[in-house]
Ligand SMILES: [Zn+2]
């Protein structure tokens with residue numbers, strides 16, 4: 446496999462996990478499981494189950510985020526870093542589909558406090574902000 450990754454490739458990925466990781470890395474937009482299956486069919490991935498298993502592990506490792514409202518997956522912008530935030534927030538442009546990951550430690554703290562105040566044990570949070578990106582507002 447050739448180098449030049451925007452993200453440091455994490456160690457200890459299985460072959461399928463690495464294939465999914467690199468497919469997401471090479472994509473401008475979030476990909477659904479079936480987009481990934483189409484992209485990786487030539488690499489020997491044949492069933493949605495293989496894709497979902499790889500995605501589950503990558504999400505568990507904090508390398509990939511699931512965007513519920515799009516039913517799609519994106520690489521974490523922090524996936525090359527040693528310590529990754531528990532919280533991720535995304536802006537999702539409803540016109541062009543552009544997705545940008547935002548991270549703000551005060552948002553993470555606020556969500557943790559809100560959860561704690563109700564006795565809720567927060568494990569992870571993904572906040573999705575839908576609207577128009579700057580380019581689409583100008584258009
Ligand atoms: Zn992230």
Ligand SMILES: [Zn+2]
Nearest residue numbers: 538541578581
């Ligand atoms: Zn847009």
